[in-house]
Amino acid sequence: MKIAIISNSGAKSQAASTALRQQLTAAGFDLGTKQPDVVITVGGDGTLLSAFHRYADSLATVRFIGVHTGHLGFYTDWRDYEIGDLVTALQHDAGQSVSYPLLDVRAEFADHTSAHYLALNEATLRRYGSTMRCDVDIRDNFFENFRGDGLCVSTPTGSTAYSKSNGGAVIHPRLDALQVTEIASINNRVFRTLAAPMLLAPDEWVTLKPEPREDYLMTVDQFTLDPQPIVSLTLKVAQERVHFAQYRHMHFWDRVEDAFIGAKQ
Structure with a gap:
């Protein structure tokens, strides 16, 4: 060994x-x-x-x-x-060993390039200093138009981290699921979101399609990325798993x- x-x-x-x-x-x-x-x-x-x-x-x-x-x-x-x-x-x-699910993150950029990441805890998409507007699709079907500071998508093991601070549920890591939580959403007569955490099944995925801007901030676990203009961010339960002795x-x-x-x- x-x-x-x-x-x-x-x-x-x-x-x-x-x-x-x-x-x-x-x-x-x-x-x-x-x-x-x-x-x-x-x-x-x-x-x-x-x-x-x-x-x-x-x-x-x-x-x-x-x-x-x-x-x-x-x-x-x-x-x-x-x-x-x-x-x-x-x-x-x-x-x-015991194994836990991971988060698969795929970003598509305006210049037709893409990037792929794995997250153990969570990935977020945010704007600082201004409101983020973003279409949210589930299984490629439109779900809502989000308006607020940002969105967080976490694994079950990541549910006790940043997701929890945004009002997310604590999820047992044996569940192969992902959780979507809102970061300071705006809800009034004009703008309306679900305003609650969402748990997605292992055969589902969420796609975030932000309004074209150049000041988005994306995080994957503790890494902060300042990407080029994002067209979409697709997140799902990864095929890979992490193993702990x-x-x-x-x-x-x-x-x-x-x-x-x-x-x-």
Whole structure:
């Protein structure tokens, strides 16, 4: 088994990463960042998101493990003080994993070029300083004309991130669905949207067709893109999936309770 370790620059993460390298080397594991079987991130969800995009072309063969050194992490099963336990679990690895759906994003531009992205959490389309007007199609059928700051489309695992802050539902990651949430929509006698989150089935897709402008901002997970004029943005559940090495069961709703509610009384 070849293992890659990716850490953020924080002192706590660097110390945990060093300890992890030492213990993995002592246990006889092969360490390296090229074509790994397992990618271990040390930090938080942002570190894991960066690693996901780094190895997005190898998702069929790579499993991820997150080691958490901060305050909140939905993708991190291990804490920095559990390095020894993690190494022991790796020594008894039998290929066990859990997989989650991803978001497929395809952008068509005014110059007839296109771009393709995968998102672990979400993708957004927005305008800053002015209102965005955008036709929303579902399965190539017109649904509504949106007017507001923007739209967010998320995966189930991304439903606890930016989507939730926009009023989206928290979705269990075993559901192969995508969620569309509005970002500060305008609803009055002239302009009207659904004004509620939408859950789309795995065989459905949403296409955003913004009014021609040159000041749109698109995000894919933590990456901000300043694209050329967009004709359409089509989003659906991806064929690819992300795989996490799972050595112990971490109940999703326990994660949610711990992150947003706090210790049980």
